[in-house]
Amino acid sequence: MIHSQSLPANERVWQAVACIPFGKVASYGQIAQLAGLGRGARYVGTVLKQLPKDTTLPWHRVVNAKGKVSFTADSDVYKRQTLKLSEEGILVSNGKVDLKRYGWNV
DNA sequence: TGTATGACCCCAA
């Protein structure tokens, strides 16, 4: 089975997420584009949702196009994500980050 | 085969 060039979509999403530098954040659309999904940003969310909780993937560096966390502020994942981001030096204010400062520029 | 859903994105009113 060769997947060199046609890896499963979910693995390409993993690769794209893993490529996000430390201390930076990327949007779902950005990941989708890097994964070759074009505008399949929604699928990125589907893949990340299926990630095991013991994953090493920096999924917390993925936010929506407005730089905001796509969770409700009272959910646990939201708290985990904002915590991990702050641990990387990314300041999260009111559930959103400054894309101009922390946005991943390719 | 067709419809519905999703941790989204973009634009118009």
Added chain:
DNA sequence: GTTGGGGCCATAC
């Protein structure tokens, strides 16, 4: 600033 509609991709039923 908020709301609504359409679009994209892949999956599940």
